Amino acid sequence: MDYQLTEEQQMLVDMVRRFVRTEICPLEDNLDPDAGEIAPEDSERLKEMTRKMGLYGLGIPPEFGGPDVDVTTQTLLSFEMAQHRAGLYNPCYNVFGGAGLAQLYEATDMQKEKYLFPVLRGEKTSFFGLTEPSGGSDPGRAIQTRGVQDGDDWILNGAKIFISGADHADFGILFARTSEDKTRNGVTCFLVDTDMPGFHVRRVVHTLRSTKYATEIQIENLRVPKENILGELNKGFAIANDRLSRYRIPYAAGCIGVAMKAQEMAIDYVKIRETFGGLLASRQAIQWMIVDNEMDIRTSRHVCLEAAGRADRGDDFRTEAAMAKLLGSEAGGRVVDRVMQIHGGYGMTKDLPLERWYREMRIRRIGEGPSEVQRLVMARNLIGGSFH
Amino acid sequence: MSIRLEKPFQALTSENLVPIQGQLGVYQLADANGDIFYIGYAGGRSLFGLHGELTREMEEQGDGTQFRCEVNQQYISRYEELLMLHKHDFGNLPERVLSEYPYKIGVLSPGN
Numbered sequence A: 001m002d003y004q005l006t007e008e009q010q011m012l013v014d015m016v017r018r019f020v021r022t023e024i025c026p027l028e029d030n031l032d033p034d035a036g037e038i039a040p041e042d043s044e045r046l047k048e049m050t051r052k053m054g055l056y057g058l059g060i061p062p063e064f065g066g067p068d069v070d071v072t073t074q075t076l077l078s079f080e081m082a083q084h085r086a087g088l089y090n091p092c093y094n095v096f097g098g099a100g101l102a103q104l105y106e107a108t109d110m111q112k113e114k115y116l117f118p119v120l121r122g123e124k125t126s127f128f129g130l131t132e133p134s135g136g137s138d139p140g141r142a143i144q145t146r147g148v149q150d151g152d153d154w155i156l157n158g159a160k161i162f163i164s165g166a167d168h169a170d171f172g173i174l175f176a177r178t179s180e181d182k183t184r185n186g187v188t189c190f191l192v193d194t195d196m197p198g199f200h201v202r203r204v205v206h207t208l209r210s211t212k213y214a215t216e217i218q219i220e221n222l223r224v225p226k227e228n229i230l231g232e233l234n235k236g237f238a239i240a241n242d243r244l245s246r247y248r249i250p251y252a253a254g255c256i257g258v259a260m261k262a263q264e265m266a267i268d269y270v271k272i273r274e275t276f277g278g279l280l281a282s283r284q285a286i287q288w289m290i291v292d293n294e295m296d297i298r299t300s301r302h303v304c305l306e307a308a309g310r311a312d313r314g315d316d317f318r319t320e321a322a323m324a325k326l327l328g329s330e331a332g333g334r335v336v337d338r339v340m341q342i343h344g345g346y347g348m349t350k351d352l353p354l355e356r357w358y359r360e361m362r363i364r365r366i367g368e369g370p371s372e373v374q375r376l377v378m379a380r381n382l383i384g385g386s387f388h
Numbered sequence B: 001m002s003i004r005l006e007k008p009f010q011a012l013t014s015e016n017l018v019p020i021q022g023q024l025g026v027y028q029l030a031d032a033n034g035d036i037f038y039i040g041y042a043g044g045r046s047l048f049g050l051h052g053e054l055t056r057e058m059e060e061q062g063d064g065t066q067f068r069c070e071v072n073q074q075y076i077s078r079y080e081e082l083l084m085l086h087k088h089d090f091g092n093l094p095e096r097v098l099s100e101y102p103y104k105i106g107v108l109s110p111g112n
């Protein structure tokens, strides 16, 4: 397979790389090293620039107003957008706009008006409420939040944990068990407004990621009209599977982008840092770390682009997307770790972005389906059937 | 486990700052009545961490100012949590915070 970039792809990659280096990185020089946001006026100014670049709303399907950029090109750009301090969880501080939750594209027209379109216009934010204290890897069996029908409404009760951004969100999607079935066939997906009585964000869940923190939610007699069921009753997991698999590609690309930037830092540093009368670049132990980094980056990048290419061609890409997510997040962790080693004490400090990437990269092996779950997905696709 | 900062306030004096070291973390300032008028943090760019930030506050604030602080590596999420708690408990953020914090604040309903 040939991954020679087309002229247009190269031009876009160069443009976004320049944007990150000349617009985003200088702002970070004046922010706290753990900051998750830029000043609102900078955000507006930069959004104006990305609109002029024709790249605002990247990830939004063209029929919903996004730019007509294929998945492969989006992936190439995702590698670039992550290459700054906050880039793993907040690539370019969202100035390229967000596509919103995948499930919303399968909403009814009424739901799209109320939820999807305001998200695409940047007026509303949302959360994704799946994981519960009883477990997130196998939510189909673990979900204990209950939905009971009451006339035309549903009454929800339960708890969710690790829910990112629920405290800031205007609404979210919440999965609840709505039948006696103890498997995924008894789970329904609801759209809930966060100002509805009975919706409580009880606390911030502090993790290695200090911004875009997770929260714990309690749902007490939350009354939701039946029009707010997303997809079909008891088929909450059937919606948006394709889009959810697709999301693994930019997720992986973010990890790989950070690894690429860390590798660039390492190569620059070994050419100037001297020990024992010679440059680090001349030490075989260091050279091998650089080579191991490159192998990690290229293999994960290759699989990530393969997944993107399959998605563009309309081929089944679930195995490749899961593989890309697993490889990208694990390779990213190894690369950042080696680059910290190469930087010695400075690698541990908040003066460099490495310690933040190190913490946040660790979450990538858990979020959006842990490595083990990605292996389950691949095994299911490779072996077929239900041997799990 | 309470998520509020509940330790007693102490007078913001150089003597009371001696045991406060250069770690990262969050702090609250209150007037002589114990009414909180500022919530801040010592982040990765603070020279001498909490000690440095509180020393600066001591030099800028009037007599009678009190403080309490918490060492916390996750100072940004803890800071935002304290802002949300303050808003929940008192209906709004302290004025100085409002003038410094241009972002949308989340909503917590922590119970008591």
Ligand SMILES: Cc1cc2nc3c(=O)[nH]c(=O)nc-3n(C[C@H](O)[C@H](O)[C@H](O)COP(=O)(O)OP(=O)(O)OC[C@H]3O[C@@H](n4cnc5c(N)ncnc54)[C@H](O)[C@@H]3O)c2cc1C
Pocket: A127, A128, A129, A130, A131, A132, A134, A135, A136, A137, A138, A161, A162, A163, A164, A165, A207, A209, A214, A363, A366, A367, A368, A369, A370, A371, A372, A373
């Ligand atoms: C910072 C952060 C943000 C998050 N944001 C969200 C969010 O916005 N919305 C949301 O719904 N969730 C969110 N999550 C939750 C995340 O998706 C879950 O943590 C994840 O799915 C794992 O679930 P769990 O933590 O309950 O682990 P468990 O399901 O208890 O699994 C524990 C471990 O066992 C492994 N394991 C499970 N089954 C098997 C098996 N069959 N074979 C081998 N190993 C297995 C898992 O891979 C994992 O390593 C977030 C998590 C974090 C840390």
